[in-house]
Amino acid sequence: MTTQDNGRKRRRGAGGPTITAVAEHAGVSAMTVSNVLNNKSFVNPAAREAVLRAVKALNYTPNTAARSLAAAATLRIGLMHRDTDSALLSAMLVGSLRATARLGVQLVLEIYDTVDPIGSVEKLLRNGIDGLLLPPPICEVASAAGLPERHDVPMVGLAPGGDLRNMDCVRIDDEEASYQLTRILLEKGHRRIAIITLPTGLVAASRLRGYLRALGDAGVVADMGLVWEASPTFDAGLALAERVIKERRDFTAVIAGNDDMAAAFVNVALRNKLSVPEDMSITGFDDTPIAVKIWPPLTTVRQPLALMAEKGVERLVSTLRGTAEDPSPKALYVDFSIVERQSVGSVPN
Structure with a gap:
């Protein structure tokens, strides 16, 4: 030396x-x-x-x-996603980029391992990220696993099905959205309405509550045999549709968990020489681009995913810069709307 x-x-x-x-x-x-x-x-x-x-x-x-x-260094905001969530990711990416550019922070995009989602999140946290955006279902998993208590990095859940006890979230009222969608079908004479829930606890529970409440208000006895579960992908929707359309034809309407699954049901119905909406009404959720790229275009819930991501970034940055009025975990709600298109029709008398 x-x-x-x-x-x-x-x-x-x-x-x-x-x-x-x-x-x-x-x-x-x-x-x-x-x-x-x-x-x-x-x-x-x-x-x-x-x-x-x-x-x-x-x-x-x-x-x-x-x-x-x-203090002057650029903040790094991470956005976790699954590589299969193309429509959801595209919308959230637009909102995230819009906010990070406006606020002068850096966006880091990271794919998480669906086999070990918690390990993926913790790996990103160890790489010096300042704040984290978590879409569904990873936000619900991270919250349940107690990650906010174990790491001093603020996190915001995007589009969970319910409030998260230990992290901020930006969401719509999934129960009310499901209720209104079910009411539309009921008002058109449907009584045998199937619903596809997603394999995430809060989203599934909230939407199922809305569905059951709407049936109850209309005096319709719920048949739990018409409550199905599938992953939120086109392929999973195809597999489910091929099974239930061949095995049973005692339902006249389907409320799908997202637009990809709804599109899969339209595909299988038409291949089985069923007309949509004359023989079967089908609704989606999210109002992603596929909702208007298929025929007939889907009646669906418009969930403003880009706006949700933008508000999530704003919340993270205000927390990190110490300008948030209330730093305790809170749920920020945004409005949804029902977009009625040609995939829903009335039940013939």
């Missing part, structure tokens, strides 16, 4: 404990120490107390210049 190297080493050592040393003493990450020193409201109270004890024990004095540089 040269004399110059020794001098550099002595100068570094003479500066006192580093933020890394504080992190090691407190048993947390350096990012957590930075969040505590910058008085970020989302830091876990236990972690905050550990950092403050370490600061006192080590007599650590923050480097004001370094903290100023850190």
